[in-house]
Amino acid sequence: MASQYEDLIKKAYSAFNARDIDTVLSTMHPEVQWPKAFEGGYVSGYGAIREYWTRQWTEINPHVEPVGLNERKDGTLEITVHQIVKDLQDNTIFDGTVKHIYILKDGLLRRMDIEL
Incomplete structure (x- = not known):
């Protein structure tokens, strides 16, 4: 990976895998929208993402x-x-490759969508 966003992405995924919610949230815009991958729909904001995860x-x-x-x-x-x-x-349950598509705002993750 080579991009100005590489460090942000690495930080977000590493923290997610470590279950470090606060660090993941630090990579996200306050108005973040996050997909509920196994349920459908989205959650919005830090509190809703924390609760969902x-x-x-x-x-x-x-x-x-x-x-x-x-x-x-x-x-x-x-x-x-x-x-x-x-x-x-x-x-x-699942082992495969998918694409996460991000909209960024102010250098932070604003919205994520999933493409199979």
């Missing part, structure tokens, strides 16, 4: 590694990720 991690164990970064012509940031999702008994 805290609940999600009582049900599944996701691990997401960025493997590619592309700045799209429309100004969005495309992050190709290898995602492994396991249940709490360590059974694999």
Whole structure:
């Protein structure tokens, strides 16, 4: 990955995998919108994301590694990720590659969408 956003992305994903919500939130804009990947819809704002992830991690164990970064012509940031999702008994639910598409604002993550 080579971009002015590489450090921001690495920080966000590393903190997510470490379950360090405060550090992940520090990479996000206050008006952030985040997809509820396994449920549909979005959550908005730091409090809603904290609540969503805290609940999600009582049900599944996701691990997401960025493997590619592309700045799209429309100004969005495309992050190709290898995602492994396991249940709490360590059974694999999903193991594959998806794309996380970010809209940035003020140098922070403002919205994320998922492309399969």
